[in-house]
Amino acid sequence: xxxxxxxxxxxxxxxxxxxxxxxxxxxxxxxxxxxxxxxxxxxxxxxxxxxxxxxxxxxxxxxxxxxxxxxxxxxxxxxxxxxxxxxxxxxxxxxxxxxxxxxxxxxxxxxxxxxxxxxxxxxxxxxxxxxxxxxxxxxxxxxxxxxxxxxxxxxxxxxxxxxxxxxxxxxxxxxxxxxxxxxxxxxxxxxxxxxxxxxxxxxxxxxxxxxxxxxxxxxxxxxxxxxxxxxxxxxxxxxxxxxxxxxxxxxxxxxxxxxxxxxxxxxxxxxxxxxxxxxxxxxxxxxxxxxxxxxxxxxxxxxxxxxxxxxxxxxxxxxxxxxxxxxxxxxxxxxxxxxx
Amino acid sequence: xxxxxxxxxxxxxxxxxxxxxxxxxxxxxxxxxxxxxxxxxxxxxxxxxxxxxxxxxxxxxxxxxxxxxxxxxxxxxxxxxxxxxxxxxxxxxxxxxxxxxxxxxxxxxxxxxxxxxxxxxxxxxxxxxxxxxxxxxxxxxxxxxxxxxxxxxxxxxxxxxxxxxxxxxxxxxxxxxxxxxxxxxxxxxxxxxxxxxxxxxxxxxxxxxxxxxxxxxxxxxxxxxxxxxxxxxxxxxxxxxxxxxxxxxxxxxxxxxxxxxxxxxxxxxxxxxxxxxxxxxxxxxxxxxxxxxxxxxxxxxxxxxxxxxxxxxxxxxxxxxxxxxxxxxxxxxxxxxxxxxxxxxxxxxxxxxxxxxxxxxxxxxxxxxxxxxxxxxxxxxxxxxxxxxxxxxxxxxxxxxxxxxxxxxxxxxxxxxxxxxxxxxxxxxxxxxxxxxxxxxxxxxxxxxxxxxxxxxxxxxxxxxxxxxxxxxxxxxxxxxxxxxxxxxxxxxxxxxxxxxxxxxxxxxxxxxxxxxxxxxxxxxxxxxxxxxxxxxxxxxxxxxxxxxxxxxxxxxxxxxxxxxxxxxxxxxxxxxxxxxxxxxxxxxxxxxxxxxxx
Numbered sequence: 010x011x012x013x014x015x016x017x018x019x020x021x022x023x024x025x026x027x028x029x030x031x032x033x034x035x036x037x038x039x040x041x042x043x044x045x046x047x048x049x050x051x052x053x054x055x056x057x058x059x060x061x062x063x064x065x066x067x068x069x070x071x072x073x074x075x076x077x078x079x080x081x082x083x084x085x086x087x088x089x090x091x092x093x094x095x096x097x098x099x100x101x102x103x104x105x106x107x108x109x110x111x112x113x114x115x116x117x118x119x120x121x122x123x124x125x126x127x128x129x130x131x132x133x134x135x136x137x138x139x140x141x142x143x144x145x146x147x148x149x150x151x152x153x154x155x156x157x158x159x160x161x162x163x164x165x166x167x168x169x170x171x172x173x174x175x176x177x178x179x180x181x182x183x184x185x186x187x188x189x190x191x192x193x194x195x196x197x198x199x200x201x202x203x204x205x206x207x208x209x210x211x212x213x214x215x216x217x218x219x220x221x222x223x224x225x226x227x228x229x230x231x232x233x234x235x236x237x238x239x240x241x242x243x244x245x246x247x248x249x250x251x252x253x254x255x256x257x258x259x260x261x262x263x264x265x266x267x268x269x270x271x272x273x274x275x276x277x278x279x280x281x282x283x284x285x286x287x288x289x290x291x292x293x294x295x296x297x298x299x300x301x302x303x304x305x306x307x308x309x310x311x312x313x314x315x316x317x318x319x320x321x322x323x324x325x326x327x328x329x330x331x332x333x334x335x336x337x338x339x340x341x342x343x344x345x346x347x348x349x
Numbered sequence: 350x351x352x353x354x355x356x357x358x359x360x361x362x363x364x365x366x367x368x369x370x371x372x373x374x375x376x377x378x379x380x381x382x383x384x385x386x387x388x389x390x391x392x393x394x395x396x397x398x399x400x401x402x403x404x405x406x407x408x409x410x411x412x413x414x415x416x417x418x419x420x421x422x423x424x425x426x427x428x429x430x431x432x433x434x435x436x437x438x439x440x441x442x443x444x445x446x447x448x449x450x451x452x453x454x455x456x457x458x459x460x461x462x463x464x465x466x467x468x469x470x471x472x473x474x475x476x477x478x479x480x481x482x483x484x485x486x487x488x489x490x491x492x493x494x495x496x497x498x499x500x501x502x503x504x505x506x507x508x509x510x511x512x513x514x515x516x517x518x519x520x521x522x523x524x525x526x527x528x529x530x531x532x533x534x535x536x537x538x539x540x541x542x543x544x545x546x547x548x549x550x551x552x553x554x555x556x557x558x559x560x561x562x563x564x565x566x567x568x569x570x571x572x573x574x575x576x577x578x579x580x581x582x583x584x585x586x587x588x589x590x591x592x593x594x595x596x597x598x599x600x601x602x603x604x605x606x607x608x609x610x611x612x613x614x615x616x617x618x619x620x621x622x623x624x625x626x627x628x629x630x631x632x633x634x635x636x637x638x639x640x641x642x643x644x645x646x647x648x649x650x651x652x653x654x655x656x657x658x659x660x661x662x663x664x665x666x667x668x669x670x671x672x673x674x675x676x677x678x679x680x681x682x683x684x685x686x687x688x689x690x691x692x693x694x695x696x697x698x699x700x701x702x703x704x705x706x707x708x709x710x711x712x713x714x715x716x717x718x719x720x721x722x723x724x725x726x727x728x729x730x731x732x733x734x735x736x737x738x739x740x741x742x743x744x745x746x747x748x749x750x751x752x753x754x755x756x757x758x759x760x761x762x763x764x765x766x767x768x769x770x771x772x773x774x775x776x777x778x779x780x781x782x783x784x785x786x787x788x789x790x791x792x793x794x795x796x797x798x799x800x801x802x803x804x805x806x807x808x809x810x811x812x813x814x815x816x817x818x819x820x821x822x823x824x825x826x827x828x829x830x831x832x833x834x835x836x837x838x839x840x841x842x843x844x845x846x847x848x849x850x851x852x853x854x855x856x857x858x859x860x861x862x863x864x865x866x867x868x869x870x871x872x873x874x875x876x877x878x879x880x881x882x883x884x885x886x887x888x889x890x891x892x893x894x895x896x897x898x899x900x901x902x903x904x905x906x907x908x909x910x911x912x913x914x915x916x917x918x919x920x921x922x923x924x925x926x927x928x929x930x931x932x933x934x935x936x937x938x939x940x941x942x943x944x945x946x947x948x
Contacts, residue, residue, distance in 0.1 A: 154511040154574045169475050176477050209477055302569075313511050313572035318536050319454065320474050342447040 052087045054107030054115040063253040070290045074297020100126035120249035121147045121197040135309045136160045139296040141167030141247045142198040153314040161309040163295040164316045165287030167247035167272045171202045172209035174270045178242045185241030187216045193248040195223040202246045232265035242268040277325035288319040321345040369656035377648040385641030404596040404610035411545045411553040412612035412621040423500045425453050426529040430521030434463035446472040455537035462486045464525040491518035495528045502617045505557045507574040538564040551625030558618040666694040682709035741808045744857025749807045750818035753881035755800035757844030781828035789821035807856040815898030822847045822889045844886025850876040851895035879913040889925040896923035
């Protein structure tokens with residue numbers, strides 16, 4: 010077929026044969042709409058380190074992300090939940106359960122422990138993780154842009170910004186040199202965060218009092234020790250175990266009258282002084298989105314690990330007033346969320 | 350006969366249905382095809398031209414949005430370099446920097462450099478802030494670039510091989526105001542790029558100068574930072590560059606065909622490309638094409654239905670005609686074809702019926718003529734055949750010449766000779782008589798044994814019947830005598846005599862249904878018969894009437910009047926001599942006259 014272009018039409022409306030064939034090809038594609046073949050509803054295995062209660066806001070964000078990819082729980086995807094209820098040692102067994110249950114993919118949100126448990130359970134079932142630290146450092150993936158294997162996920166930057174919490178504490182109490190730092194020795198990122206913090210303390214000219222806690226029972230001792238040792242404040246490392254227990258920590262901090270900063274905004278929301286960390290809402294939403302895309306057929310190896318763009322600072326003026334402290338202008342300026 | 354007709358026509362090469370279908374299909378579908386095809390082509394061209402400008406406008410719009418995003422950051426940075434640096438640390442600057450971080454989420458970190466190129470302040474979202482570090486930035490390309498052009502945009506780098514970042518540096522009005530250098534996370538362009546929709550599903554994406562993907566609605570494609578995965582997008586840009594100002598067709602990363610146009614983002618050297626799936630871009634035309642296809646299918650169905658209906662309408666009367674014609678052809682002339690369609694078929698059926706009637710008539714006539722031929726001279730039969738008019742055989746009174754002839758001594762011969770020889774001789778004898786009768790327009794009305802009667806001037810008119818009859822009689826004598834000459838050699842004493850008379854006679858067909866003859870009745874017949882009986886072998890006796898009519902044209906000899914049975918007075922008689930015959934046997938006076946009535 011050959012069409013002679015009209016003499017009247019100028020160069021702009023000149024059409025080439027290739028274009029016209031593209032047009033015809035389009036006609037064929039247009040005529041045959043792709044129908045989604047009916048298949049049994051896919052099942053997402055959701056591995057949670059805590060209880061549904063503590064995960065509530067994260068789950069909402071996750072479901073939003075799923076909805077972005079066109080999935081709704083119960084409508085076109087089923088979700089099988091496994092909760093470790095704070096006992097992280099149970100995670101590997103729960104992950105194994107999900108693999109045996111032959112779920113379509115595993116979502117492992119809420120920290121490196123969950124992701125590592127899922128990774129250990131299968132090298133076949135796709136896994137979408139959500140964590141605060143660097144997935145390369147903890148050995149989940151070898152590259153952010155090409156995770157390879159069956160894993161991909163989202164990093165919330167919380168671990169990387171641990172040192173900023175110490176900086177903000179220093180900003181708040183410019184005349185204090187000693188600050189307490191709470192780490193969870195069970196966390197895979199504990200060591201790297203501690204090293205990071207010590208380096209930061211060095212460059213800021215501060216002293217660090219390292220306190221350890223890996224169980225709720227030890228929490229009270231953290232505040233007690235920090236107060237006894239005369240630390241200006243208590244800086245929590247980025248750790249999901251701490252993050253999911255923000256309300257308890259807030260209550261204890263208030264009782265012990267210890268100024269404290271954690272990674273999660275739940276802390277100032279529950280009456281704590283302030284928080285600085287990655288936006289978990291964004292990270293969990295991205296997790297849901299990736300889960301949906303994998304359900305649609307994309308390979309996790311092709312989906313780069315995403316890092317959240319938002320690191321937020323929340324401050325609670327009421328808590329400051331109760332503690333008898335005031336936020337300096339620099340922190341007030343920096344804060345994304347100010348609770349009055 | 351009927352069978353073979355059907356066999357020959359039972360499998361036509363192309364049935365009426367097919368012919369009608371082809372004709373109607375052509376009548377319905379061809380105009381549709383031509384109209385639909387030309388409409389599709391014309392609207393494709395119009396749409397193509399429209400898409401060129403539409404996509405071009407979309408690309409420019411998208412480019413200006415990205416540019417706004419970049420210039421927004423540049424302008425925000427401009428606020429931090431309004432005032433000249435003093436020697437002392439400046440808390441106001443610090444707060445400004447924090448404010449900037451809060452206002453512009455894309456800025457990951459900000460470095461403020463004073464007029465001397467020394468770092469005075471560094472604030473970051475991730476790293477620790479620094480104040481008055483005094484690090485030397487005077488030779489950094491960002492600072493040098495910003496001093497030269499006020500605003501400097503660095504190359505895109507992919508942090509940890511994944512996230513696109515860019516350094517933007519802005520210098521103040523005066524050199525003393527220093528330079529603000531910001532690390533910008535380009536993932537934030539996603540907010541802008543994902544909000545751009547071209548048509549319903551069309552998208553935009555951004556490539557940097559080297560063709561690396563910087564922004565795409567699918568952020569994971571950017572984070573993959575994989576040039577081979579984004580190769581189709583680079584190819585798309587290359588294709589657009591070869592045909593500026595025009596939307597080109599190509600493939601995107603998913604392999605689907607898209608139309609794409611491009612607009613540059615000045616300052617950073619990036620290009621924004623907008624693309625729209627071809628299926629969507631040409632959707633309205635495809636709709637028109639499928640409408641046409643639908644109409645073609647409907648047209649074909651309509652043509653088939655019409656053809657079927659017409660064929661049925663045609664075939665039924667044709668079958669009736671075919672059957673009727675076959676019956677008529679088989680001789681069933683009373684069959685009538687019943688068609689009441691009110692059209693040409695009915696007329697045709699009427700014609701066939703007429704034809705059948707005429708065929709019946711004609712067959713009846715030919716049968717009658719066949720019967721007539723048995724006793725009529727061939728020329729008479731032919732005449733009747735030709736004219737189709739038997740009325741010339743009707744009874745009437747004419748001046749006829751009646752000729753009788755018979756063989757002498759035949760009875761004795763027939764008892765002596767073998768039957769085969771008798772039959773053979775009679776056959777030849779009749780042949781000779783027929784030949785002579787035919788030659789002179791006589792009508793051989795009947796044979797009785799060795800005798801025969803011939804009429805002249807009935808039923809075929811003859812202007813001079815006496816002469817014709819005399820000449821015919823002479824020819825008969827010549828012919829029969831030649832035949833008998835052979836027989837005499839075998840010692841059979843056979844002779845042949847002829848008598849003819851002219852006078853008024855009643856002529857016509859007589860007889861019953863089963864047996865029909867043409868004959869003459871009247872005194873002249875008796876006279877001719879008596880003359881024949883009186884004629885000697887080789888003699889032709891002619892009555893007075895005929896002799897007078899002949900006159901001197903033939904050599905006639907008047908004999909003495911004869912007394913004939915049935916005639917009160919003696920009858921004057923003439924004889925004709927055969928010139929070529931031997932005189933002794935044919936002389937009218939030398940022979941012994943047989944008794945009249947003997948045969």
